Amino acid sequence: MARKERRVGYGLPVVLAIGLHLGVLVLSLLHWPASEPEPSSASIVKATLVSTETATDQAQRAQEAQARAAEAQKQAEQDAKAKQAEEDAQAKAERQAREQAAKQQQAEAARQQQLEAIEKARQQAEEAAQRRAEEAEQAAQRQAAAEKQRKAEAEARRQAEAEKQRKAEEARKQQAEAEKQRKAEEARKQAEAEKQRKAEEARKQAEAEKQRKAEEARKQAEAEKQRKAEEARKQAEAEKKRKAEEAAERAAQAAKQAAQQALDQSIAGEEQAIANARQAAQAANGFKNLVKRAVEQAWIIPASASNQLRAVVHLTLLPTGELVDATIQKSSGDPTFDRSVLQAVERAAPFREMRDLPPSAQRQFRDFNLDFNPEDVR
């Protein structure tokens, strides 16, 4: 009789059940050996703007102009004599204008030499300015040069007529021009530092205005000078000095006004230009991201593609955002991959947001490149 084993406890069944589950677990572990987790990564099509015309073109131009101006300045500095002489002449002229005209006579010969040197330096500076300003300014500069020549002739004539007056006038002119140049230099430096096309334009305008005003001042001064030259023969030297001072003052005022105006204009222009540039940059960035995302979404990476493959596609777009042409600029070497890339671009194609871009940004996206790289996609 099986009396002893009549009652069946739960101990053995529990052990058996747990053993069974452990066995299943061990089997599953044996079938799937533990492996290091794969580093997860995000896949990204790298879109780079490889347009020939960049958004910073204006800035580049301004930088180039600056570089040229710096070269011109260096040249001007190289003939240190001329500059020192100029400065000396300015200092002396100021002093003499302030003190007595009698001392001017003594410094006459030296000043004439200095004058010539100054003329040279100024012409060099003007040439540099012409180079900087390129197309638009050349005519104005030529006029200025012609006027300066005319002025020099007039001065020569006046020298023959009345040496003292002429010298005083020339000293004043030098002063005024030097001041003008100095202020124009400052304005130009500020404007150049901001590297804005509008600053450049403003400077051009300012220079043109300055020249115009300087011409006017000069003409007025000449008229006065001639009148005074006739009177001066009869009048005393004190009167001459006073009038010379007045003329100098007027010229200085005009120059100051011009410089101030130029500064204001350039500042306003800069602000606007900065705002425009920022807006354009934002829009361009947004558009670039958008194109990137759209193409990524549409891209079906072929199974055969390895991570080393890389293709650059050149896109040509209409201003409405429609795709005109997409060509492989740099092939990955795998035709299937290249085709998938082209298909992705075509599938993503009408980039309607192009219309929302400002025209300047639109221009730069008419032609651009997309860089495809399936790295880490899998």
Next chain:
Amino acid sequence: MNDSLSIPNLIMNASLVVQLVMLLLIVGSIASWVVIFQRSFVLSRAKKAHRAFEDRFWSGVDLNELYRETPPEQDVVGAEHIFRAGFREFNRLMPKTRSSQAILDGVQRAMRVAWSREEERLNQHLIFLATVASSSPYIGLFGTVWGIMGSFMGLSMAQQATLSTVAPWIAEALIATAMGLFAAIPAVIFYNRLSAQSNRILGQYEDFAEEFHSILHRNLQGRGDREAA
């Protein structure tokens, strides 16, 4: 396919709800296997004991002797239990009544009670197997649905929806269903098998009870004839 998709890895990386579902399913599976083993042992022993008892019963031994041989009431199971209940009732009723019909009724009632106890003992916990078998697929499915929901929520933040970004999450969610099926399939199979086994044993008990009843009836019939004569 073999990177980072090992089953333990997937279980560890699953979300809390899915992990709870998996835990529940593991517990259910273990418990159902405990029941399966325990019931298998109980039924196989009951079968063996029944065969041994029947051999002994039909070996021509005197019933009183057999009754005295068996241990006290509470330890007896199976056909022995039925035999003892019926024979004890028979012995108690014999001196009290002359009506053989009343004796047979009492014996039959006692045996029915014993049989019903045996039925309860044999079918104990089988209902638990049925519950696991029917509910664990649904529990597993719930875990899967929850996991896939979470994976799609996560997917909405991903930049590119490739198969490789979706696959781990879905595999992780599907493990819950797999575990539900892992718990349910043995439970279904063994529930059917064990309940059939216990029904067969209970049927044998019934047969034995009928046979015993007919023996007692024959005895009473003989006695009634003698008394009448």
